[in-house]
Amino acid sequence: MAALGAILSGLRRAVGRDLAASVKANNLLFLGLLGGAAEALFVLLGFLLLFPLSSDPLAKIPRARLALWPLSGWQRLGLRIASLALSPVAWIGALILLKTKRPGLALGFCGLAVAMQSALAVGRYMAKRDPHWDFLGDIPQVPGRLGGLIRKNVREMLSLLDPYAAALLSLGGGLYRWFGRHPDPAASTIMGLLVALALSTCAQSLFGLDGDSGLARYHLLPLRGWEILLAKDAAFLAILCVLLLPLDPGPGLTFGLVALAFGHQASVRLDLPQQPWRFASGSLPFGAVQTAAGVAMGFLEHQQGLWVLGAAATACAASVWYYGQQWERA
Amino acid sequence: MLHCQDVSKRFGDFAALDRISFDQPGGILALLGPNGAGKSTLLKILTGLLAPDSGEVRIAGCDVAKEPLRVKRSIGVLPEDLGVFDALTVEEHLELCGPVYGLSRDETRARADVLLRVLGLEKGRYTYLDQCSHGMRKKTALAMALLHNPRVLMLDEPFEGIDPVSSVTIRDLLIAISGRGIAVFLTSHALAMIPQLATDVMMIRGGRVVFRAAAAELGRPLEELYFDLVETPRQEDLPWLRSAQS
Numbered sequence: 001m002a003a004l005g006a007i008l009s010g011l012r013r014a015v016g017r018d019l020a021a022s023v024k025a026n027n028l029l030f031l032g033l034l035g036g037a038a039e040a041l042f043v044l045l046g047f048l049l050l051f052p053l054s055s056d057p058l059a060k061i062p063r064a065r066l067a068l069w070p071l072s073g074w075q076r077l078g079l080r081i082a083s084l085a086l087s088p089v090a091w092i093g094a095l096i097l098l099k100t101k102r103p104g105l106a107l108g109f110c111g112l113a114v115a116m117q118s119a120l121a122v123g124r125y126m127a128k129r130d131p132h133w134d135f136l137g138d139i140p141q142v143p144g145r146l147g148g149l150i151r152k153n154v155r156e157m158l159s160l161l162d163p164y165a166a167a168l169l170s171l172g173g174g175l176y177r178w179f180g181r182h183p184d185p186a187a188s189t190i191m192g193l194l195v196a197l198a199l200s201t202c203a204q205s206l207f208g209l210d211g212d213s214g215l216a217r218y219h220l221l222p223l224r225g226w227e228i229l230l231a232k233d234a235a236f237l238a239i240l241c242v243l244l245l246p247l248d249p250g251p252g253l254t255f256g257l258v259a260l261a262f263g264h265q266a267s268v269r270l271d272l273p274q275q276p277w278r279f280a281s282g283s284l285p286f287g288a289v290q291t292a293a294g295v296a297m298g299f300l301e302h303q304q305g306l307w308v309l310g311a312a313a314t315a316c317a318a319s320v321w322y323y324g325q326q327w328e329r330a
Numbered sequence: 331m332l333h334c335q336d337v338s339k340r341f342g343d344f345a346a347l348d349r350i351s352f353d354q355p356g357g358i359l360a361l362l363g364p365n366g367a368g369k370s371t372l373l374k375i376l377t378g379l380l381a382p383d384s385g386e387v388r389i390a391g392c393d394v395a396k397e398p399l400r401v402k403r404s405i406g407v408l409p410e411d412l413g414v415f416d417a418l419t420v421e422e423h424l425e426l427c428g429p430v431y432g433l434s435r436d437e438t439r440a441r442a443d444v445l446l447r448v449l450g451l452e453k454g455r456y457t458y459l460d461q462c463s464h465g466m467r468k469k470t471a472l473a474m475a476l477l478h479n480p481r482v483l484m485l486d487e488p489f490e491g492i493d494p495v496s497s498v499t500i501r502d503l504l505i506a507i508s509g510r511g512i513a514v515f516l517t518s519h520a521l522a523m524i525p526q527l528a529t530d531v532m533m534i535r536g537g538r539v540v541f542r543a544a545a546a547e548l549g550r551p552l553e554e555l556y557f558d559l560v561e562t563p564r565q566e567d568l569p570w571l572r573s574a575q576s
Contacts, residue, residue, distance in 0.1 A: 152415050209417070
């Protein structure tokens with residue numbers, strides 16, 4: 001029992017840390033200011049969060065280590081069952097059961113989580129067997145001196161959940177715009193801003209997925225700081241532009257440029273490490289400023305036209321130059 | 331080729347390097363010392379990753395502090411933490427580096443093919459670095475250091491975690507490129523390998539140089555010299571390992 005207790009205690013700590021890393025200061029939290037109108041958006045985010053949260057807690061122990069521990073068959077079975085209680089999906093399922101008194105609904109929720117994990121496992125297996133299934137691997141090298149870095153940065157960004165939340169918003173907005181009976185013209189602008197908002201936390205932590213090893217490489221490459229930041233911004237803007245295509249791109253792009261102009265400060269000065277397949281986590285006060293400025297400039301672009309977009313691009317370029325120098329000194 | 335004058339570095343009260351000076355016009359200089367002696371700190375200072383508190387470092391005639399870009403173009407580095415990206419495959423690391431150092435895509439591809447073959451990375455060229463073994467990651471970083479034909483090569487523990495065949499390949503490669511006028515500076519714990527490739531040996535302890543000589547003039551086995559000058563092996567019993575009871 002002592003052995004199982006020690007393992008479960010370690011596992012509980014690992015799950016707790018993972019959970020803390022999954023739900024952090026993301027600019028999407030500001031959607032809460034919209035009140036009830038944001039409920040559908042939070043359901044969508046919850047759906048995306050279910051992918052990392054529904055992973056098997058026992059998988060946090062390296063397989064070889066688990067196999068080497070001197071545990072009997074019964075102890076292993078006990079560990080397997082007890083570890084399920086550490087899954088956030090089990091807690092949410094229990095909450096649903098307590099609140100709705102409908103076991104079918106709770107089981108259905110757990111079933112959805114299992115189905116998502118199964119789909120992920122199949123996806124991983126297919127990607128391992130046939131590289132064509134690895135969609136991140138299909139991103140081509142961009143021509144030019146910074147091409148390899150831009151490809152890497154696009155790939156890193158696409159390993160966060162934020163672009164997928166933005167993609168769902170973009171898809172929803174696009175469908176409404178093209179197939180809605182009498183689509184409100186302002187909806188396209190608002191959805192464009194929401195897409196940029198969904199991506200904006202990534203702009204606060206542009207080096208978050210590089211780790212110490214990647215940062216060491218950046219400092220060894222014969223590149224100026226502004227070139228490193230430019231490669232980061234190019235990846236961010238490339239993803240944003242694609243997602244804005246079905247919508248009104250001007251305001252969203254303006255928001256994105258403003259988010260980057262502010263985001264360089266946090267990216268260069270704050271240490272905000274990110275975890276793949278989680279939402280990006282940033283600084284909440286910083287995100288508030290970023291979001292307020294981005295939304296304001298986005299609406300201004302909608303009203304005043306392209307000169308606002310030009311001003312945002314200039315601010316972003318100035319920020320790249322300034323924070324590039326700061327990065328070199330860091 | 332490599333000039334280091336009175337370089338010192340402190341971390342708080344701890345003196346990591348204390349007035350280190352040496353010149354290396356060419357050949358292969360092996361830097362030896364125990365963990366925490368200051369080897370990696372010195373390598374970081376030589377490559378511009380860390381600024382010294384005092385002293386001067388010049389590489390191929392360029393001041394590391396004043397002309398960092400020129401220095402970076404002329405050196406190939408295998409850093410302590412390898413400097414690799416988990417989101418890229420082995421081959422993509424070389425595709426990233428070539429254009430950054432001014433190589434065309436075709437030239438990059440041609441050189442990458444040779445490097446991957448020589449370092450035994452051909453089979454794993456499409457593997458993401460987060461799925462590679464430590465040895466493969468290290469060999470990828472070494473390939474990145476060699477791709478652009480550097481004038482000075484700086485390698486932190488190039489043989490650590492590498493299989494015997496690859497170790498011999500790397501040793502022969504280093505001897506060959508040093509013969510072509512490229513200066514090699516490396517740190518290592520692989521004492522058996524050093525006499526086979528180094529032209530000069532330098533030992534540091536507590537951030538100070540305690541020995542410097544040409545490898546051909548050591549006079550005694552390197553291991554013996556190292557244990558005498560740098561660190562004596564500790565001999566202590568682990569009493570709980572003596573009985574059969576756990």
